[in-house]
Amino acid sequence: MSEQLQQNIATAQGYLARFKERTLGHYINGEWTLGSEDQTFENTTPTDQSVLGNVVQGSVADVDAACAAAHAAADGWAAMSGAARKKILHKLGDELEKRAEEIAMVESMDCGQPLRFMRQAAIRGAANFRFFADKAPEARNGLSLHQDQHTNYTVRNPIGPVAVITPWNTPFMLSTWKIAPALAAGCTVVHKPAELSPLTATVLAECAEAAGLPKGVWNMVNGFGSIVGKALTENPKIKAVALVGDSATGKKIQAQTANTLKRLHLELGGKNPVIVFDDADFERALDAVVFMIYSLNGQRCTSSSRLLVQSGIKDKFLSALKVRVANLKVGHSLDPATEVGPLVHTGHYDKVTSYFDIAKQEGARVAVGGVSLRDELGPGNYVSPTLFVEAANSMRIAQEEIFGPVLTAIEFETEEQAIALANDTIYGLAGYIWTSNTGCAMRMADKVEAGMLWVNSENNRNLPSPFGGVKMSGIGRDGGDWSFDFYMETKNVCIAHDLHSVPVLGR
Numbered sequence: 001m002s003e004q005l006q007q008n009i010a011t012a013q014g015y016l017a018r019f020k021e022r023t024l025g026h027y028i029n030g031e032w033t034l035g036s037e038d039q040t041f042e043n044t045t046p047t048d049q050s051v052l053g054n055v056v057q058g059s060v061a062d063v064d065a066a067c068a069a070a071h072a073a074a075d076g077w078a079a080m081s082g083a084a085r086k087k088i089l090h091k092l093g094d095e096l097e098k099r100a101e102e103i104a105m106v107e108s109m110d111c112g113q114p115l116r117f118m119r120q121a122a123i124r125g126a127a128n129f130r131f132f133a134d135k136a137p138e139a140r141n142g143l144s145l146h147q148d149q150h151t152n153y154t155v156r157n158p159i160g161p162v163a164v165i166t167p168w169n170t171p172f173m174l175s176t177w178k179i180a181p182a183l184a185a186g187c188t189v190v191h192k193p194a195e196l197s198p199l200t201a202t203v204l205a206e207c208a209e210a211a212g213l214p215k216g217v218w219n220m221v222n223g224f225g226s227i228v229g230k231a232l233t234e235n236p237k238i239k240a241v242a243l244v245g246d247s248a249t250g251k252k253i254q255a256q257t258a259n260t261l262k263r264l265h266l267e268l269g270g271k272n273p274v275i276v277f278d279d280a281d282f283e284r285a286l287d288a289v290v291f292m293i294y295s296l297n298g299q300r301c302t303s304s305s306r307l308l309v310q311s312g313i314k315d316k317f318l319s320a321l322k323v324r325v326a327n328l329k330v331g332h333s334l335d336p337a338t339e340v341g342p343l344v345h346t347g348h349y350d351k352v353t354s355y356f357d358i359a360k361q362e363g364a365r366v367a368v369g370g371v372s373l374r375d376e377l378g379p380g381n382y383v384s385p386t387l388f389v390e391a392a393n394s395m396r397i398a399q400e401e402i403f404g405p406v407l408t409a410i411e412f413e414t415e416e417q418a419i420a421l422a423n424d425t426i427y428g429l430a431g432y433i434w435t436s437n438t439g440c441a442m443r444m445a446d447k448v449e450a451g452m453l454w455v456n457s458e459n460n461r462n463l464p465s466p467f468g469g470v471k472m473s474g475i476g477r478d479g480g481d482w483s484f485d486f487y488m489e490t491k492n493v494c495i496a497h498d499l500h501s502v503p504v505l506g507r
């Protein structure tokens with residue numbers, strides 16, 4: 001073990017000690033509480049399966065209390081000026097930056113993401129709050145729509161209390177991405193963090209408290225999706241649900257919210273293609289292909305988990321890729337040298353490793369990896385970065401979201417074939433196109449079914465741009481003003497110029 005890793009583990013243990021000493025509870029109406037339920041569950045670290053602490057299992061009563069608090073605080077928060085909300089949200093950004101090291105270490109231990117990527121978590125989270133803070137004063141803006149004898153104008157009002165339900169893969173960043181625009185729009189929030197990685201949601205709520213958010217504006221309830229998540233989506237006080245999660249969960253939430261007719265934004269799974277043409281910039285495409293599936297342990301909704309490579313460069317590209325994949329450094333998430341850390345949970349480790357056999361049974365070849373690294377690295381959820389070749393798009397390894405450091409490579413000949421393969425999936429979140437032919441890039445961008453396409457780039461995030469997917473990858477967009485459209489209701493006001501004749505009845 002390197003000296004730096006030993007030091008990082010010691011620092012992380014310092015930050016984690018309090019979670020071991022006290023049961024992790026909820027934050028409801030400005031109070032830290034264990035709620036109404038005595039039962040707890042253990043939260044473990046995927047680095048070695050040791051227990052980080054106990055988490056209270058939220059109950060329906062806890063959810064009701066959080067929703068009531070969010071409801072009671074809604075009018076006051078909505079009435080606060082955008083400028084005042086902007087000030088508080090910037091203060092929240094300051095609080096996150098102050099605790100950046102703690103957030104990075106806690107997140108890395110809780111969900112197994114390598115520290116090299118998590119170091120940016122708080123900074124990006126703060127940037128999300130600052131971006132939407134600056135937009136808060138203009139959130140209510142609308143349009144003026146002229147008619148000859150009337151003028152229409154639109155205004156936006158916050159929709160009310162909203163539920164934000166987040167997954168375990170990059171829990172901190174994703175939570176800030178959803179909660180920041182909701183608060184900037186003037187909505188109050190009940191946040192339900194993922195049960196597999198709940199720790200940084202508590203740090204986040206502490207930062208909100210320190211920033212001076214009024215009581216009830218931000219509430220957080222820990223527990224399971226089947227109880228807390230379900231109750232939250234069914235609660236009539238909640239007006240909209242923003243979910244980041246699995247497509248199966250998205251379907252359940254659509255059914256759960258039907259009775260109370262809620263607005264939904266569903267950011268779900270993906271099986272995103274990266275399409276590399278013969279004329280692509282070879283080295284840049286290679287870097288991007290490796291980065292977009294093996295960074296963040298492949299536990300990333302926008303990961304390019306299907307490589308579609310044109311026949312002219314296939315052999316050269318795959319042999320260079322094999323070398324890079326075999327070179328990836330797998331290890332403890334706090335090791336600064338680690339490029340791929342342990343998978344979040346044993347259940348997820350079992351799922352990812354099951355595809356090693358599935359690939360062989362389906363007739364694909366394991367070019368690199370395809371093994372567990374537990375013998376080598378200890379009891380954490382370590383797997384080797386894996387590359388499947390000689391695959392067909394109909395195979396499960398090309399159709400199902402594995403959500404690990406596992407890439408399936410498929411050959412194509414023509415642009416038309418590339419489009420057909422890219423679209424032959426139930427998903428449609430993201431796509432990546434590598435070519436030096438602008439016309440080809442434009443045609444592909446037009447035809448590939450996805451909410452987001454990157455040309456000659458890995459996933460580059462732009463906060464004003466829309467984010468979201470099509471098909472089973474989700475419904476709705478956020479980012480920039482799209483977020484305000486989701487968290488706000490648009491009202492049209494039509495004013496007559498007193499020129500038109502009003503229809504007369506019964507005179």
Ligand code: NAD
Nearest residue numbers: 166167168193194225229230245246249252267268269301
């Ligand atoms: P998950 O769907 O299992 O859980 C997500 C959240 O939903 C958790 O907080 C969970 O407790 C909650 N939940 C589960 N059942 C619920 C129910 N019936 N009602 C209400 N809430 C419920 O997802 P996960 O395994 O935590 O995360 C991985 C998934 O998230 C992957 O499919 C990944 O692609 C997706 N994801 C999508 C995006 C995106 O932007 N499209 C981003 C990150 C992750």
